[in-house]
Amino acid sequence: MKRYFVRTLFLGWLFLLLASAAHAQADNMGAVRSALRNGSSRELSQYFAPTIEIGFDGEKNIYNSTQAEIVMKDFFSKNAPSTFELIHQGQSGEGIQYAVGRYTGRSGTYRVYVKLKPTRGAPLIDTLDFTKE
Template identity: 80%
Template sequence: MKRYLIRTLFLGWLFLFGAGAAQAQADNLAPVRSAIRNGSSRELSQYLASTVEIGFDGDKKTYNSTQAEIVVKDFFGKNAPSSFEFIHQGESREHIQYAIGRYTGASGTYRVFVKLKPSRGAPEIDTMDFTKE
């Protein structure tokens, strides 16, 4: 009986810890999702790392955060969003969070990959990749 109780408490603790980690991950991605959904490069810029890799249909370049904001603003200007949702979220063994989403804009639908790297505060966007479907 004691063994069963300890096992149940341990499994319950693991479940609660796992749910907390998933909630923290979702919380980190919620403002990013909102900024992309609103087509707000300014809002998104708050979550950019000092250097960011941005790709459009396989053409990837590295920008500082100011340049990245301008590049994303140009994309949003040409492809105003009508909808955006993350369809998958995860975390690597190294605690690097990522999400894959579907962005529907004026010129079509894009698959969006976002990678967040750990930092001293909240995780920051390290990579964004837009691929037309």
Template identity: 55%
Template sequence: MKRNIVQVFTLVWLLLLSVTVLAQGEAFTPVRNAIRGGSSRELSQHFGSTVELSFDGDKQSYSATQAEFVMKDFFAKNAPAGFDFVHYGGSNEGTPYAVGKYVSKTGAYRMFVKMKSDRGTLVIDTIDFTKE
């Protein structure tokens, strides 16, 4: 009897975990599409009021409008040739994040995107590009 309860609990836990990971992946779908298209305008639709952008360790915090222009400049200099998220996760507090690989003609970058909840909506809090 005890063994059955443990098995049922484990199964339910795994199902909930898989649903959480799928939901996190879905939250990043429009972000992925905007990055693939090199569209700073589409990407900015998912920015919080402030966004931390980091390029090879040089971090700065920007307003959503400023961050849009910074990303527009980045995409102009490093037009996307390929992009996809390779890992989705969440912190213990439930903050979703994704790690991806951004490829341009000038090189490849590991990309980290962290979201946060703002009035019940997930918005981009941090984007970090690290040249590989």
């Protein structure tokens, strides 16, 4: 009887752990979407990996998280968002999340590609790519 109780308790704990991990991953993509919609480099930078690749119309550079926040702040100041919508999102078998969206700002519309890699348990932005449509 005691063995059955311990096993049930362990399985319940494991289920809650997996459910909370899946919820946290979904929350990160939602927070990234919200930060892009609001044009907030500060909100967005909370989800940057230690190094991040940012591209604008094919010109890509790798930045540390502090530099990336400054680059995004500059982009948002020149291209304040009017809308941001996700077109597609998914996840690879290795746990890499990705999303494609449409960002409409002051200077036009951009197709945005976002890739989040699991880093120490939490998915963080590894790649941000803006291509003008």
